[in-house]
Amino acid sequence: MANSGRDDNGSQFFFTLAAAPELQNKHTIFAKVTGETVFNMLKLEDALVDQEDKPLYAQKIIKTEILYNPFPDIVPRTSPEQKPQTEEKKTRRKKDINKNFKLLSFGEEAEEDEEEVMEVNRKFSGRSKSTHDLLNDPKLSAEPAVQSEMNKRKQSESSLSGDEDAEHTSHNTSEQLDQIRKKLKSDRSNVLHTTEENKTESSQQEDKNKKVENQQMVEGW
Incomplete structure (x- = not known):
């Protein structure tokens, strides 16, 4: 040594x-x-x-x-491995001890509260508990007070997609209006052209009729 x-x-x-x-x-x-x-x-x-x-x-x-x-x-x-075993046994003994609420003046209420706590612990063992799980209060809101970053991103993405859809629809409607205006202009020009042709034909027919009448008058003389 x-x-x-x-x-x-x-x-x-x-x-x-x-x-x-x-x-x-x-x-x-x-x-x-x-x-x-x-x-x-x-x-x-x-x-x-x-x-x-x-x-x-x-x-x-x-x-x-x-x-x-x-x-x-x-x-x-004693080795350090044996010490925690004795401590675990003590804690188990404490858990196994039954509480006698009959000695208290409010023993029935305390016993009911103890049963509710035990039932809640069995129900939610292994996961975290909140006031929504423990209390049946209608004033409590199930929605989180602070939105997470993921929810904010999703909302921003949805708003952006909605703006893009609105721009796309407005662009399509403007194109449709332009097409309708062009069609109306073309139809109007065609109508004006046909009316002018009809006018010229009618004026030519009137001139012919006048010439025929004049010839008949000359022959009658």
């Missing part, structure tokens, strides 16, 4: 596989590895080390067995 001075033993210890005169009269020998465990020590000797003879990968001792204990009066310490 390593120490930094006289009568000062630390928690660091060495496994020596051969003679180590540099450790003589400096550190304390407190145990010896025997039996088949020597083969495990040889595996530790094959581990990779750096320039200062420190292992590159940490070697772990999983368990040890003391064959001869020279201090039988020392009580071993």
Whole structure:
């Protein structure tokens, strides 16, 4: 066991596989590895080390067995794994204790409240609870007070799409109006052209009739 001075033993210890005169009269020998465990020590000797003879990968001792204990009066310490188990047992015992509400003056009301709380805990166990789940108050609104960013984005996208649709429909209506105006103009020009042709034909017919009448009058004379 390593120490930094006289009568000062630390928690660091060495496994020596051969003679180590540099450790003589400096550190304390407190145990010896025997039996088949020597083969495990040889595996530790094959581990990779750096320039200062420190292992590159940490070697772990999983368990040890003391064959001869020279201090039988020392009580071993409890491992940290056993402590939480005892605490869990205590908490379980506390939960298993039944509450006696008959000793209270308002025992019936307290018992009813306790039953409601237990029922709510069973119903909503494993997920978060809100006032909407616990209270039946009609004044509470189910809508969130603050809208999330996703809802705001969706609303903005829907408004943009609505504006685009409105622009598209207005563009289509303007095109339709232009087409109707052009058609009306063309129909009007055709009507005017036909009326002018009819006028010219009627005037020509009148001239012919006048000429015929004049010829008849001349022949009568």
